[in-house]
Amino acid sequence: MGTVIEVEDLRYTYMENTPLAHQALAGVQLSVEEGECVAIIGHTGSGKSTLIQHFNGLLRPQQGRVRVDGQDLSDPGLDLKGLRRKVGLVFQNPEDQLFEKWVGDDVAFGPLKMGLPLKEVRDRVRWAMEMAGLSFEAMKDRPTYALSGGQKRKVALAGVLALRPKVLVLDEPTAGLDPRSRKELLGRIEGFNRREKMTVIFVSHNMEEVACLADRIFVMAAGQIVAQGTPREIFGNREVLLQHRIGAPETVEILYRIQGLGYPVDVGAYELDSAAAEIVSILRPQGVKSHGPGI
Amino acid sequence: MAREFELTRNITVGQYLPTGSFVHRLDPRIKLLACGILILAIAFCNSYGGNLIVLAFSCLLFRLSRIPLRYGLSGVKPAIPFIVILAVLQLLFYGDIASGGRVYLEYGLIVITSDSLRLVIVSALRFIEIIFVSSVLTLSTSTTQLTHGMESLLKPLGYLKFPVHEFSLIMTIALRFVPTFAMEMEKMIKAQASRGAEFGTGSWWQIFRRTKEMLPIIVPLFRVAMERAEDLILAMEARCYTPGGTRSRFRTYQTTFRDGLTLLFILCFSLLLWMYPFPY
Numbered sequence: 001m002g003t004v005i006e007v008e009d010l011r012y013t014y015m016e017n018t019p020l021a022h023q024a025l026a027g028v029q030l031s032v033e034e035g036e037c038v039a040i041i042g043h044t045g046s047g048k049s050t051l052i053q054h055f056n057g058l059l060r061p062q063q064g065r066v067r068v069d070g071q072d073l074s075d076p077g078l079d080l081k082g083l084r085r086k087v088g089l090v091f092q093n094p095e096d097q098l099f100e101k102w103v104g105d106d107v108a109f110g111p112l113k114m115g116l117p118l119k120e121v122r123d124r125v126r127w128a129m130e131m132a133g134l135s136f137e138a139m140k141d142r143p144t145y146a147l148s149g150g151q152k153r154k155v156a157l158a159g160v161l162a163l164r165p166k167v168l169v170l171d172e173p174t175a176g177l178d179p180r181s182r183k184e185l186l187g188r189i190e191g192f193n194r195r196e197k198m199t200v201i202f203v204s205h206n207m208e209e210v211a212c213l214a215d216r217i218f219v220m221a222a223g224q225i226v227a228q229g230t231p232r233e234i235f236g237n238r239e240v241l242l243q244h245r246i247g248a249p250e251t252v253e254i255l256y257r258i259q260g261l262g263y264p265v266d267v268g269a270y271e272l273d274s275a276a277a278e279i280v281s282i283l284r285p286q287g288v289k290s291h292g293p294g295i
Numbered sequence: 296m297a298r299e300f301e302l303t304r305n306i307t308v309g310q311y312l313p314t315g316s317f318v319h320r321l322d323p324r325i326k327l328l329a330c331g332i333l334i335l336a337i338a339f340c341n342s343y344g345g346n347l348i349v350l351a352f353s354c355l356l357f358r359l360s361r362i363p364l365r366y367g368l369s370g371v372k373p374a375i376p377f378i379v380i381l382a383v384l385q386l387l388f389y390g391d392i393a394s395g396g397r398v399y400l401e402y403g404l405i406v407i408t409s410d411s412l413r414l415v416i417v418s419a420l421r422f423i424e425i426i427f428v429s430s431v432l433t434l435s436t437s438t439t440q441l442t443h444g445m446e447s448l449l450k451p452l453g454y455l456k457f458p459v460h461e462f463s464l465i466m467t468i469a470l471r472f473v474p475t476f477a478m479e480m481e482k483m484i485k486a487q488a489s490r491g492a493e494f495g496t497g498s499w500w501q502i503f504r505r506t507k508e509m510l511p512i513i514v515p516l517f518r519v520a521m522e523r524a525e526d527l528i529l530a531m532e533a534r535c536y537t538p539g540g541t542r543s544r545f546r547t548y549q550t551t552f553r554d555g556l557t558l559l560f561i562l563c564f565s566l567l568l569w570m571y572p573f574p575y
Contacts, residue, residue: 109491
């Protein structure tokens with residue numbers, strides 16, 4: 001397992017050399033290993049979106065270095081098309097980007113642009129749609145405008161998956177979805193990472209999502225990575241949470257409150273089951289750890 | 296290449312650059328009037344001397360409003376092809392009409408005289424001056440101020456049943472959405488590029504190919520525009536907007552002594568440009 005994305009001292013300024021110049025990235029250091037699932041969190045305007053646009057070469061580094069799968073993005077002779085196939089980027093509210101009349105055609109857009117034979121395109125569309133949770137047979141001939149918001153988002157996701165990327169980058173994938181679609185989509189994303197061995201990088205404001213999905217978390221503020229670590233390291237560290245005003249998952253909040261009342265609990269136990277076990281352990285005076293089912 | 300997608304920087308129309316200068320603080324109605332008068336004077340001024348003075352004056356306006364002259368020049372840049380084509384046409388075919396002065400060249404239909412040469416140079420200068428002056432106006436006045444000023448100035452037309460308010464509302468909405476759609480478009484281009492789209496790969500004569508490449512942007516953008524329009528209607532109706540209703544305004548403009556003085560100065564300056572017999 002090698003490093004798939006490596007960012008060194010990356011700086012980026014929008015509208016450079018104008019009075020409206022605005023520095024979005026101020027020296028970002030980050031590296032993502034192959035097969036990882038990484039969350040990037042931070043407040044609005046902290047530079048998350050600018051950072052992820054560097055991963056597939058939509059933005060080129062103004063200063064510093066970005067290496068994706070061994071390729072240097074500052075190299076003027078870079079194969080951008082190849083890079084964008086390798087790193088699939090799904091924007092926020094991607095359902096806006098559908099433009100073909102039929103679902104199947106829209107998903108096929110990327111593979112067709114790659115110049116693949118029709119048979120292969122069809123296979124890829126089938127695979128991508130099933131991966132995104134759309135039945136190929138039932139959905140491929142539906143008009144895109146007649147879909148629900150959640151279905152449109154799946155179609156857009158399938159459109160990127162059809163490129164068969166090694167790395168999948170998602171900008172707030174679940175924003176604006178109802179709880180059920182949200183849960184389903186999260187399950188899908190987890191599947192891409194665990195079963196299909198894709199490297200997944202996602203931006204999110206929802207700490208529950210981050211806690212249940214991410215192997216590692218990067219916290220961004222003012223164009224820099226201010227903290228990084230496993231969910232346990234980040235959520236179990238009160239100073240970091242307070243200093244950067246990061247909300248914690250509800251489980252962690254509850255554990256902190258219990259700790260504040262003077263009970264000995266492990267506040268890093270952010271997962272639902274382990275948080276429940278912690279609570280059960282203080283309810284039993286003998287301190288016997290529960291082995292019963294979760295909540 | 297790094298600037299591949301930075302669209303917003305290319306749009307200077309309606310871009311407001313708040314520097315808080317004297318020019319920014321003027322009454323928008325006065326600014327509009329003064330700008331109109333000045334442009335009229337420029338249109339009538341056909342001497343080298345006069346035009347050089349106006350050019351210097353418009354540069355001074357940039358100084359006065361604390362806006363870098365670069366912004367004015369970036370407005371001139373897209374107009375250069377027009378200026379050049381105009382100049383070539385005038386140079387080649389205006390010898391007969393502006394036939395005064397010395398004849399430099401006579402070849403068949405093509406006659407170049409000192410008067411036609413003057414026309415060419417003065418036209419180009421005028422073009423640049425007008426762009427400069429109007430750039431100062433748009434850069435120093437927010438779109439809301441501009442449209443309110445316009446509405447206020449056009450009010451007398453209301454007596455002739457001209458729908459002044461509706462007109463200014465359309466203007467406000469149109470200008471308001473220019474940067475929004477530029478941003479939407481930037482996002483759309485990036486999203487489609489992320490799934491393999493390419494733009495501008497064909498040569499300029501392959502119009503069909505190039506147009507087809509734009510479809511993944513145009514279609515969604517059109518739909519987004521429609522959706523935004525619907526949202527806007529809903530938002531306006533939710534706040535009880537009624538066309539033709541009497542409306543008060545949050546910000547009222549007060550013309551001060553300073554504004555009057557500015558207008559007077561521009562008026563005198565324009566009259567001078569128009570009337571004064573410049574030797575060149």
